[in-house]
Amino acid sequence: MTDKKTLPNPEEFKKEILEKYPTKVARKRSKAMVTVGSEGDAPVIQANVRTVPGIITQRGCSYAGCKGVVLGPTRDIINITHGPIGCGFYSWLTRRNQTKPETEEAENFMAYCFSTDMQEENIVFGGEKKLRQAIQEAYDMFHPKAISVFATCPVGLIGDDIHAISREMKEKFGDCNVFAFSCEGYKGVSQSAGHHIANNQIFKHVVGNDDTSLEGEFKINMLGEYNIGGDAFEIERILDKCGITLVSTFSGNSSIDHFARSHTADLNLVMCHRSINYMADMMETKFGIPWLKVNFIGAEATAKSLRKIGDYFEDKKLSKKIEEVIAEEMPEVEKEISAIRPNTEGKLAMLFVGGSRAHHYQELFSELGMETVSAGYEFGHRDDYEGREVLPSIKLDADTRNIEELKVEKDPERYNPRKTEKQLAKLEKEKGLEFSTYHGMSQEMKKNAMVIDDITQWETEKWIEYYKPDVFCAGIKEKYAVQKMGVPLKQLHSYDYGGPYAGFKGAINFYKDIERITNTKVWSLITPPWDYTNGLTADLVSNG
Amino acid sequence: MLLRHTLKEEVKREALTINPAKTCQPVGAMYAALGIHSCLPHSHGSQGCCAYHRSALTRHYKEPVMAATSSFTEGSSVFGGQSNLIQAINNIFTVYEPEVIAVHTTCLSETIGDDVDQIVAKAKDDGKIPEGKFVIHASTPSYQGSHVTGYANMLKGIVKGFAQPSDVPRDQLNVITGWVEPSDMREIKRLCHMMGVKFVMFPDTSDVLDAPQTGKHQMYPDGGTTIPELQSTGASSHSLALGEWSSLEAAKELDRKCKVAYDVLEIPIGIKATDRFVSSLSKHGNVDVPKMITTERGRVVDIITDMQQYLWGKKVALWGDPDILVPLVEFLVDLEMKPTYIVSGTPGKKFKQKMEAILKDAVPDAKVANGPQADMYLMHQWIKNEPVDLLIGNTYGKYIARDEDIPFMRLGFPILDRIGHSYFPTVGYSGAMRLLEKMLGLFMDRQDRDAPEESFELVM
Secondary structure, three states, rough: OOOOOOOOOOOOHHHHHHHHHHHHHHHHHHEEEEEEOOOOOOOOOOOOOOOOOOOOOOOOHHHHHHHHHOOOOOOOEEEEEEHHHHHHHHHHOOOOOOOOOOOOOOOOOOOOOOEEOOOOOHHHOOOOHHHHHHHHHHHHOOOOOOEEEEEEEEHHHHHHHHHHHHHHHHHHHHOOEEEEEEEOOOOOOHHHHHHHHHHHHHHHOOOOOOOOOOOOEEEEEEEEEEEEEHHHHHHHHHHHHHHOOOOOOOEEOOOHHHHHHHHOOEEEOOOHHHHHHHHHHHHHHOOOOOOOEEEOOOOOHHHHHHHHHHHHHOOHHHHHHHHHHHHHHHHHHHHHHHHHHHHOOEEEEEEOOOOOOOHHHHHHHHOOOOOOEEEOOOOOOOOHOHHHHHHHHHHHHHHHHHHOOOOOOOOOOOOOOOOHHHHHHHHHHHHOOOOOOOOOOOOOOOOOOOEOOOEHHHHHHHHHEEEEEEEEEHHHHHHHHHOOOOOOOOOOOOHHHHOEEEEHHHHHHHHHHHHHHHOOOHHHHHHOOOOOOOOOHHHHHHHH | OOOOOOOOOOOOOOEEOOOOOOOHHHHHHHHOOEEEEEEEEEEEOOHHHHHHHHHHHHHHOOOOOOOOEEEOOOHHHHOHHEEEEEHHHHHHHHHHHHEEEEEEOOHHHHHHOOOHHHHHHHHHHHOOOOOEEEEEEEEOOOOOOOOOHHHHHHHHHHHHHHHOOOOOOOOOEEEEEEEOOOHHHHHHHHHHHHHHOOEEEOOOOOOOOOOOOOOOOOOOOOOEEOHHHHHHHHHHOOEEEEEEHHHHHHHHHHHHHHHHEEEEOOOOOOHHHHHHHHHHHHHHHHHOOOOOHHHHHHHHHHHHHHHHHHHOOOOOEEOOOOOHHHHHHHHHHHHHEEEEEEEOOOOOOHHHHHHHHHHHHOOOOOOEEEEOOOOOOHHHHHHHHEEEEEEEOOHHHHHHHHOOOEEEEEEEOOOOOOOOOOOOOOHHHHHHHHHHHHHHHHHHHHHHHHHOOOHHHOOO
């Protein structure tokens, strides 16, 4: 398309894309497609607003964000979907959250799908009785330590009080924490609302329930890491090697017991800012735990994130150990990258996924010498594009106001600021640490890069036509349409059933996968030898 | 153990479904609508429904599955989804240019009582439906029936939307396919062609969900029943509805609306159900059965008589949809196997009656359950008490297969971890051959794996 140094200005082509839309839709979509003017300066983008009906969106719903994303990866909770069967069925094992219980016998309900399978009479006469009974049956059969209930669309409409029932059952059992999520699919405008609802309820009902403190000098939580394809296992391996104690992960390879004691950690590391920043903020306010945005996607990014932990704890021994680990891990990474990079250098990537992944994975592509020409989120907010500094300027609309914002206060006994204001300021000044903040994706993209929120199917096909990327990153719904266009699609939700991609070993996996998909010759089989309309074949024929 | 919590002791459940053997209506409606040429399915509800259904179908077919949604918010849930649907219709026709939009409802739009009939009429009045284009719809509340019901309801919606009564009958049969794979629809068409009958088959997902790689994405692939074909179904001489649960409603609607009489048959899985289908084509199409079909049948019977020793008495646990399970169980009984446990989440009293008729002499102690709480957890409990030699069902069976170390043949919806179902049929005589090859392969692989060295067989 162009040499890698400068990107073409896509504004003209944007106009062409918008022409297809009805006027009102064009006006709305125009604000969701913005060009990076100058590097470091994020353009204002329209994000976290309602999707235009009929437009063919990537987005899912609040239930998917709550049950599927945040709670799904936790192995020792019985998650009961209260609703007709579909929602429970579709969120059954489909997200590849891997988990490894401590023992062969330890609780692991991940392979099970629990549902109240509401029938018409439950919709007409109410589903409370059935829900109460379902919770009882789950308790009697499995005696779990926790049961959670997820509302689907009709539940909110018919007015089942899932919270009251949960409280009642919790009291009745005595030894089982029961709590509920009002994550009806129509709440908010995307999965994002469900993340917030999940954060709130886990914070209210679980975090701080167990004051047992783990042994260890450097105790942290990983927030927003869901162990797709084993990412959390790789991060755990690295942290362990550095002598850093992982108290809890929200929520990859997680246990509800880990959440309960997570307030005993001394630092929160935020991976997926979009889905979990609420938790980080609430834990800071209530317990005094500072948070840092990190990124374990990309070898350099991993090294940088580890160094941040070392700097935070201000411990020479730890920093030395971290440097040793980086020195030990990097040669293998460098060996691979030097072999692979000649095959990937200068190739083009487009990323339309998630609320953080479209940002994080640009690191890996840049390690491969590849250019991200266009990217966007499925359910991001403006702060995920433009950085947290825009938070005060975001006007809350009705859809966002409907999602509860918890009022959190200092815990009278357990609030314990891990660092004083002065210490934090010093770390920011001397070590360059940035607390409680996040630089948005657009701020780190090149001039003329096209940033698109909630991309539509129409736009997807048009921008592919324009950029002719070597790889397009999105999810399962997009995968085969894009590949039918002759462009490989790398799924960044499920990793195409590969991974891990996090950490040092994960980076190597990613380099190899991208080298494979951008260098495979299978696409050359598409044109049959008798198809003379194809330029290449015609050339071969005329040459001889 | 992945399913380490499954209890051997069966406890009666009244409210909790665990590991369902069904899913909800709209996904069936979406699948059925994809069998109309140049049709965009539309989900009238929250975004998540559409995303989930598209994902499930995409994972099953490894093909693009295009569909749109009304993107309900809290506001639309309170005030109704009319404005969302009208906007959607306008946007879809403007941007994606299908010939047909097939709207199905969800538990959300059903619970709030949206009247899609009226909304579509309003869209038409407002000029949002271009001349010559169609919006059809089906009511598919997720809290009734199952995915199969949704499929049946959309087929009925297709008939309502397109079939035109006619005083001039056409020399053609309607073949209404129950929920089977694109490969099966292709095979049913092949059988009809071989028989030499004129027919309209709907829906037809072949050449839609098994589209070729051409380097171009066709929003609307070449396949699917066309609008003129669908319109002509009202003039056909007779309808053959394959699969009572999934196709009867459409056949009834054709009868009611256009006076086209119908026969309900099983989906032609196995020898006898295929025999009945072929005989019915012969009868209603006034054609003789050609020799090549008889020869094809003979090849299947030849495999069965040759391999009888490997099939005899093998116990099987099955779960899935009634329209597949009924003829499949009949086939297994013909193979002298023992279908021992049968589960379907899809309700309907007739299921047990039909199973009993097939099984009463061959497997009198078979356990059969369908409807509420008839789920894979229950089936697993039965297996824990008395194991079987083979599992047949969708991909979720792999967890039981691994934990209990039982050979597993994937069949049904969804199959998320293997290819083949969309390319090789299960129906017809060739489908029976494929089922035999797969089952025999599994039994023989197991024998090879478990045989002591001294009795490891070269020839089997």
